[in-house]
Amino acid sequence: MTTIPLFHVLILSSLLFLIGFVGVVARKNTLFMLMSLEVMLNAVGVAFIGAGSVWQQADGQVMFVLILTLAAAEVAVGLALLIRMQNKYRSLDIDLLNQMKG
Amino acid sequence: MSIASSSQPLLTMTMAAAILPQLIIAFGITLALLLVAWKRSQRTIALFTFFILLMALLANISLLSQPVIQVTQLLKVDGYATFAFNLILIAALSVLRMSHCFLKTSLEVHDEYYLLLLLLVLGAGVLVVSDHFASLFLGFELLSISLVGLVGYHRGNQYSVESGFKYLILSATASSFMLLGIAFIYSVVGDMSFNARLSSELFEQGLGLFFQLGLLLFVSGIAFKLSIAPFHFWTPDVYQGAPTSVTFLMATISKIAMFVVLLKCIIAQRYLLLESFQTFLISFAVTSMLLGNIMALKQQNLKRLLAYSSIAHMGYLLIVIIVTSEQSLEFTWQSSLFYLAAYTVANLSIFLVISLIQQHNIRSGNQEDITLLDLKGLFWRAPSYGFLMILGVLSLAGIPLTMGFIGKFYILSQATIANAWWLISILIIGSGIGLAYYLPIIFKVFSNVVITSPEDKKIKSHFIEQTLIYSLITLGLILGILPDMVNQLIRS
Numbered sequence: 006m007t008t009i010p011l012f013h014v015l016i017l018s019s020l021l022f023l024i025g026f027v028g029v030v031a032r033k034n035t036l037f038m039l040m041s042l043e044v045m046l047n048a049v050g051v052a053f054i055g056a057g058s059v060w061q062q063a064d065g066q067v068m069f070v071l072i073l074t075l076a077a078a079e080v081a082v083g084l085a086l087l088i089r090m091q092n093k094y095r096s097l098d099i100d101l102l103n104q105m106k107g
Numbered sequence: 108m109s110i111a112s113s114s115q116p117l118l119t120m121t122m123a124a125a126i127l128p129q130l131i132i133a134f135g136i137t138l139a140l141l142l143v144a145w146k147r148s149q150r151t152i153a154l155f156t157f158f159i160l161l162m163a164l165l166a167n168i169s170l171l172s173q174p175v176i177q178v179t180q181l182l183k184v185d186g187y188a189t190f191a192f193n194l195i196l197i198a199a200l201s202v203l204r205m206s207h208c209f210l211k212t213s214l215e216v217h218d219e220y221y222l223l224l225l226l227l228v229l230g231a232g233v234l235v236v237s238d239h240f241a242s243l244f245l246g247f248e249l250l251s252i253s254l255v256g257l258v259g260y261h262r263g264n265q266y267s268v269e270s271g272f273k274y275l276i277l278s279a280t281a282s283s284f285m286l287l288g289i290a291f292i293y294s295v296v297g298d299m300s301f302n303a304r305l306s307s308e309l310f311e312q313g314l315g316l317f318f319q320l321g322l323l324l325f326v327s328g329i330a331f332k333l334s335i336a337p338f339h340f341w342t343p344d345v346y347q348g349a350p351t352s353v354t355f356l357m358a359t360i361s362k363i364a365m366f367v368v369l370l371k372c373i374i375a376q377r378y379l380l381l382e383s384f385q386t387f388l389i390s391f392a393v394t395s396m397l398l399g400n401i402m403a404l405k406q407q408n409l410k411r412l413l414a415y416s417s418i419a420h421m422g423y424l425l426i427v428i429i430v431t432s433e434q435s436l437e438f439t440w441q442s443s444l445f446y447l448a449a450y451t452v453a454n455l456s457i458f459l460v461i462s463l464i465q466q467h468n469i470r471s472g473n474q475e476d477i478t479l480l481d482l483k484g485l486f487w488r489a490p491s492y493g494f495l496m497i498l499g500v501l502s503l504a505g506i507p508l509t510m511g512f513i514g515k516f517y518i519l520s521q522a523t524i525a526n527a528w529w530l531i532s533i534l535i536i537g538s539g540i541g542l543a544y545y546l547p548i549i550f551k552v553f554s555n556v557v558i559t560s561p562e563d564k565k566i567k568s569h570f571i572e573q574t575l576i577y578s579l580i581t582l583g584l585i586l587g588i589l590p591d592m593v594n595q596l597i598r599s
Contacts (some may be wrong), residue, residue, distance in 0.1 A: 011294055015317055022287055029280055037169040038276055064299055068241060069225030071284065075248050079279050082255050086271050089259070092322050095267055102269040107346045 014055030021048030035090065035097045039083045046076045112165050117179060125176040125184040128167040128192060129232040135159030136418045143218045152347045156221040157203055160228065164196040168484025174320035180300055183238035187440045190597050191367045192236045194451050197229045198359045200456055204575060206352035208466040209261070213331045220260060222454060226253040227356060231364035234468060238375075240299040243368055247285065251278045251332070256445070257356065258349040268439060277331065277341045284319025285328025288335065314421055332365045333421045334414075343406075346414035351465055353412055354460035359451045366424060370443060373428055388429050392530065395422030396537035409477045412544060413454070416503060420450055421539055424535060426518055428465055430525035442517035443531065443591070444597050449502060449510035452586065453547040456499030456579050460485075460492050463572060482548065484556025491576050493552045498583045504545035509587040 025048055028041025050069045057065015085096065094101045108393050123130065135156075143154055167189060173186040193394040202224065210217045230249030237243045255278060258272025289299070331338040346354050399419030406412040424446055431439040461477050468481065486493030504512035515538065522531045584595060 013293065015221070015294060019285070019292070022283070025283075029276065035276075036274065042279045042283065043275070045151070045280070045284070049283055052287060052290035054299075054513040056290060059294065060297040062297075063248065064241070066320060068244070068290075068293075068299075071241065071244060075244075075252075075282075078248070078252050079275075081254055082276055083279075086255075086259055086268060088273065089262070090268050099272075102272055104269055105266060105347055 007038055009055075011055060011059045014059075015052060017069055018048045018052035018055065021045075021051060024048075033099055035099050039080060039087070040098065042079065042083075043076055046079075118181045120175060122178040125170065126178055126182060126236065127424065128163040128170070128196070129229065129236070131163045131166055132159060132225055132229045132232060135163075136222065136229065138224055139225060142399065143222075146261075147216045147218060149216050150303040151214070151299070152218050152221045153203065153207065154465065156225060157200065159225065160196055160200050160203070160441050163228075163232075164200065165574075177238070178236070181239045181242040182233075182236045183581055184236050185598070187444060187555060188367065188371075189253050190444055191363055191447070193396075194231055194448055195231045195235070195360050196354070196362055197226060197332045198358060198363075198451055198455065199224065201459070201575065202338040202352050202356055204571060205355065205459060207352070208462055208467075209352065216244075221251040223256045223260070224356075227257065227360065231360050231499055234368045235500070237368060238371070240301075242544070244286065246364070246368070247282060248331075250364060251282060252355075253359060253546065254278070254361060257353045258345060260353065261350045264348070264350070266348030268347045268575070272340055273348075274345045276598060281331035281338070282329070284324050288321045288323070288328060289324030291317045291327065292376070296322065297385040301372050304374070312540075319381070319383060322381070325386060329365055329369050330391060333362055333369070333546070334418050335391050335425065336398045337391075339395070339399070339418045343402075343411040343414040344359070344417060346410045346417075347408055351410070351458060351462040355454060355462075356412075358454050358458070362417070362421065363451065365445050366421075366443065366447065370428060371437070373429065374439070385429065387594065388425060389530070393427035393533050395419060395425065395541075396533050398420075400537045400540040400544075404540065405546070407478045407480075408583075409548075410478060412479075412525065413457065415439050416541070417454075420503070422537070423515065423518055423534055426522055426527070426530050429530065430522050430527050432525065435521065435524065438521060441520055441594060441597050444594055445510075445517055446514035448593055449586075452579070452583055453499045453502035453511055456583060458497045459572075459575065459579065460496045460499070463492060479548065479551050482551045483554055485552045487556060491573065491580070493585075495580055496552055497549050497575050498580060500545050502550050502583065502587070504541055510583065510590065510593075513587070513590040547577075568585050 022045050025041045025044030028044060029038050032038050032041060050072050053065040053068045053072070055060070057063065057068070090102075091097060138153060139152065139159070142152060143365070165598070170189045171183070171186065171193075173184070175183065177183050206220065210220060213444070230246050230251075230253060233242055233246030234250060237246055249322070249356070253274045255271060259267050259275045260269050293299050295315075327338060334342040346357065347598055349357065395418050399415045399422060403412050403415035403419070406415060424443060427439055427443045464481055464485075465477055468477070483495070485496060498509070502509035503517040505511045515534075519531060519534065
């Protein structure tokens, strides 16, 4: 079995992370922004698991489990805010959130 | 996270005693959940939270003179961490009183607010003692997610959804940046504890780039939380939109914890030996100092002004990290903790006054935003408020005989030892610009006011608030004149 070099894993996770980040920056719909955040977190998970398997330690996978927990908690808070936004503005467009200026 | 030899228990009694404050808070959170199920009452939960925080504070004070204890691989309790946690607990205790005002106004029972507050303190407590990237991550997320909940907490406020969402999206992005950084560092180093050493052969395999990238990502994640320019864009909006007590939490607890962990991590890993890393930190510090101060100049909203001033203050603090060297570690810790203490006391004074004015405004049916105009003639309407405000502002500006001055003096003397003249000159320019927006606040507080209605004239306040105000005034005065008291605490 050929092993995948760490370098490739890191490149893959960076690309995934970048896709997620572009999603957060470019999307107008807040629901999609939250989804892009998940993509970013999972990209980090890929990097951790790759690194953990290279070093033959459980640390990478432990971190991945922690990241999954974080993602769930973050989305729980995010969706709660999303529902309130929907109630208040009847829309999920991020551009509506621009009342504060100065 | 490999388990040590099996003959030894993972957590001995001495270790458990060392993290007792954190344990008390964690246990308190569980009890609070049960309490909510048993009886929902605003008064009960507030008293309960107060009791838990007080217990943790007492436990923590008793730890002050203990030697350094490594609690498993994840945590390390030392005097600096204990001192920082003391500051955090004191800030949390005073926030209880501050938020009492705005929670009282509605009929709802705000259990969640107190739970989130406890979770936030737990997160900060884990952060300051963490000695491993995993515990850093856990503390970081506990702190930021509960803070998101708190920022968007006040449903009635017109800005709550906006500021909550901004904070959520940006803080989640920042934490994923930080995590990717940790992943990169781990993939190169192979160990996630703070005092892991780099092996030089890995550098030659072309992974050096990933290590540097990881370092940059990690620091930018934390810099976001510290609202260091260029990661500061969320700060003014979130400061303005959050309830005043939460803004205070963000300005103090979150910043103290983040800064302490950053300092701990950087010192342990000796990242500063890397030339490129130094350059990043210097550019961060310079931009924060200049940008924070210049942007604050044109602010009319008091909370936005404080947001920009906090950016500048974090810039000043970064200097301490930049100029630190192997020989002056002790001094570095002392000056940064002193500065953080001064910053906390000053912010506490200002935010206490802001929240009391806000409460008064709401009662008389005015809008919730506090602008500089609201401060007009404050000294004549309520002398103790005015005095406290002036004391806080002077301390932030760094006028002699206040704690802020001594804090800045420490930073300056440390920078002179390291011959960082560039940074010193920027610091002085920054503080000079700072006076241009701090002094107008004081002028406003003293300015004459035409009293139109008896409503305007008196600001009533509760007995507890009066005590809090007077004790803060004495604290500010005493510590400004005798700064050695704090120093001895840090040193012990």
